Amino acid sequence: MKRGKGMKFVGDSRVTADKQKFIPKDYSEYPGRTEPFWPNFLLKEWLVGAVFLVGFLCLTVAHPAPLEKIADPTDTAYLPLPDWYFLFLYQLLKYKFASGSFFVLGAIVIPGLAFGALFLAPFLDKGKERRPHKRPIATSLMLLSFIAVFWLTYEAASHVNWEEKAANNKPEWPSEVEIDTSHPGYAAYENSCLQCHGGELEGGPAAPTLIGVEYTAEEIMDIAVNGINSMPADQFQGTEEELQQLAEFIVTVNEEN
Amino acid sequence: MLQKMYDWIDERVDITPLWRDIADHEVPEHVNPAHHFSAFVYCFGGLTFFVTVIQILSGMFLTMYYVPDIENAWRSVYYLQTQVQAGQIVRGMHHWGASVVIVMLFLHTLRVFFQGAYKKPRELNWMVGVLIFFVMLALGLTGYLLPWDNKAYFATVVTLQIAEQVPFIGEMAKTLLNGDPSIVGAQTLARFFAIHVFFLPAALFVLMAVHFIMIRKQGISGPL
Numbered sequence: 001m002k003r004g005k006g007m008k009f010v011g012d013s014r015v016t017a018d019k020q021k022f023i024p025k026d027y028s029e030y031p032g033r034t035e036p037f038w039p040n041f042l043l044k045e046w047l048v049g050a051v052f053l054v055g056f057l058c059l060t061v062a063h064p065a066p067l068e069k070i071a072d073p074t075d076t077a078y079l080p081l082p083d084w085y086f087l088f089l090y091q092l093l094k095y096k097f098a099s100g101s102f103f104v105l106g107a108i109v110i111p112g113l114a115f116g117a118l119f120l121a122p123f124l125d126k127g128k129e130r131r132p133h134k135r136p137i138a139t140s141l142m143l144l145s146f147i148a149v150f151w152l153t154y155e156a157a158s159h160v161n162w163e164e165k166a167a168n169n170k171p172e173w174p175s176e177v178e179i180d181t182s183h184p185g186y187a188a189y190e191n192s193c194l195q196c197h198g199g200e201l202e203g204g205p206a207a208p209t210l211i212g213v214e215y216t217a218e219e220i221m222d223i224a225v226n227g228i229n230s231m232p233a234d235q236f237q238g239t240e241e242e243l244q245q246l247a248e249f250i251v252t253v254n255e256e257n
Numbered sequence: 258m259l260q261k262m263y264d265w266i267d268e269r270v271d272i273t274p275l276w277r278d279i280a281d282h283e284v285p286e287h288v289n290p291a292h293h294f295s296a297f298v299y300c301f302g303g304l305t306f307f308v309t310v311i312q313i314l315s316g317m318f319l320t321m322y323y324v325p326d327i328e329n330a331w332r333s334v335y336y337l338q339t340q341v342q343a344g345q346i347v348r349g350m351h352h353w354g355a356s357v358v359i360v361m362l363f364l365h366t367l368r369v370f371f372q373g374a375y376k377k378p379r380e381l382n383w384m385v386g387v388l389i390f391f392v393m394l395a396l397g398l399t400g401y402l403l404p405w406d407n408k409a410y411f412a413t414v415v416t417l418q419i420a421e422q423v424p425f426i427g428e429m430a431k432t433l434l435n436g437d438p439s440i441v442g443a444q445t446l447a448r449f450f451a452i453h454v455f456f457l458p459a460a461l462f463v464l465m466a467v468h469f470i471m472i473r474k475q476g477i478s479g480p481l
Contacts, residue, residue, distance in 0.1 A: 130373030
């Protein structure tokens with residue numbers, strides 16, 4: 001192939017003057033004012049890009065990317081949701097006609113047909129006409145799918161309390177406290193406290209965590225016997241010596257961290 | 258100076274035809290928003306590319322801090338989000354860019370569809386474009402797991418359950434993605450990381466190259 005300077009081009013630079021094989025309509029045949037891509041049009045594209053970038057950066061500053069709690073496979077209450085652009089598929093798979101024994105229909109046949117038709121659109125819509133209203137079948141099918149996807153996404157999203165979900169899953173640095181279960185006070189803890197305060201002293205629905213408390217051993221002994229705030233009295237069951245060990249245990253855990 | 262450098266290189270490797278292919282062409286009136294404001298619909302493709310570039314760059318910076326293992330993934334993201342200078346912005350760009358790129362791709366697809374721009378001779382380019390769409394969705398799916406928070410973990414568990422129920426190939430597909438027939442854990446994160454950072458971007462680059470070469474070769478479709 002002849003290359004380099006002195007080569008004659010027609011409109012689109014790939015189309016040489018003496019080559020007649022496949023030629024899309026030359027731009028000079030289009031009516032109106034053409035403009036060179038370099039540098040005139042590219043400058044305008046840069047401007048559009050810059051405005052777009054400013055808007056985009058405003059979005060990222062105004063809404064920091066969300067991060068939830070570290071993954072906890074034992075969290076059975078968690079409502080799993082995909083990213084928003086998969087919500088329509090997620091919603092589709094909830095309907096009776098698309099789940100259970102019809103799973104294949106909902107997960108493969110319907111999306112397969114839709115995306116297959118999208119992929120093969122040029123071969124399904126073969127007419128010469130390009131205007132949307134001159135090819136009503138293609139246009140209406142696309143509009144229908146658009147409405148369906150939009151509606152499914154809305155249905156899936158509107159049933160979720162997003163604020164509550166975010167509030168329940170605030171990111172917290174996971175506790176890295178090592179619980180010394182061989183400590184003599186741990187047995188007393190297991191007997192009297194573990195049920196509410198948890199196996200790792202992490203707390204629970206009825207009781208706060210015991211990590212990070214700043215009580216002295218005497219205060220802890222007092223609380224264990226007499227209660228505090230919503231904690232009732234007489235939670236501790238055991239001997240005086242065990243009570244002493246229990247208080248030491250909790251103090252040790254907090255001193256180490 | 259620049260001209261001299263250009264000439265020096267051009268003399269040796271003949272880059273002028275390359276330059277012509279990339280930049281030396283006319284932009285017809287009907288796609289130029291300066292002449293017809295409604296022609297802004299032709300910006301969607303370019304903006305998709307722009308956001309893709311943002312994704313590539315911000316993603317490259319994210320991997321400087323991100324650690325793809327289940328012990329440290331979440332902690333590294335948390336550290337990036339709260340401690341690292343501009344970490345929140347870079348992660349924000351990658352997070353929101355993932356959504357914006359889907360929106361832009363969607364708008365671009367609708368523009369091409371309703372204008373019938375996929376008709377002969379541009380059928381192939383339409384198909385390549387739809388493949389790019391799928392690759393982008395897959396990038397979104399695999400990237401969702403990487404922060405290893407509750408949202409990521411449970412969404413992936415559900416995705417894998419869906420994959421598993423596919424007849425015949427379901428079990429295999431799940432094991433391939435998961436790294437294990439049942440446990441969603443360290444292997445899964447490593448696989449999703451590899452897919453998200455190496456496999457899919459490689460496919461994306463090839464498809465985008467083909468997409469753009471075909472656009473330059475065929476030119477933009479004419480006015481309606």
